[in-house]
Amino acid sequence: MSLSDWLANGWLREHRTSPEEVRDLLGVADRDLADCQTPGLSPDWRLNIAYNAAIQVAAAALAASGFRPSREAHHYRVIQSLAHTIGAEARLIVQLDQFRKKRNVGEYERAGAVSEREAEEMAALARVFRRDVERWLRAQHPGLL
Numbered sequence: 001m002s003l004s005d006w007l008a009n010g011w012l013r014e015h016r017t018s019p020e021e022v023r024d025l026l027g028v029a030d031r032d033l034a035d036c037q038t039p040g041l042s043p044d045w046r047l048n049i050a051y052n053a054a055i056q057v058a059a060a061a062l063a064a065s066g067f068r069p070s071r072e073a074h075h076y077r078v079i080q081s082l083a084h085t086i087g088a089e090a091r092l093i094v095q096l097d098q099f100r101k102k103r104n105v106g107e108y109e110r111a112g113a114v115s116e117r118e119a120e121e122m123a124a125l126a127r128v129f130r131r132d133v134e135r136w137l138r139a140q141h142p143g144l145l
Helices: 003-008 019-035 043-064 074-080 090-109 116-140
Strands: 012-014 067-069
Touching (some): 003 012, 019 043, 019 116, 043 090, 074 090, 090 116
Antiparallel strands (some): 012 067
């Protein structure tokens, strides 16, 4: 299934991005990558902030590819789209989706659901992901940076 198929299914909308939008999305990610290291935050909250950084980076890749997700299952679609935008390996998509589910538990259902290790893993993943997507943008869409 391609992003065009996703568009036909109503999972995406066509979108024309700009260098400013990409810069802003990456800027939010950079802010969140710094903020998730703030001493004294709970692991739940640190994971949530690092996860948001990754979602903003994935949204920048999707926007650069000419799309935005529909409102339904927004985060899920942004994560799954990585196979079609940056050619992400299944392992990365599975990791991000597992963190999405963990974040949802900590955000909506139960405090203390996230360990220190999980929060650190999400932050480390988001940092590497941020770097990799910027490389992809420079190679595939240099006019957006």
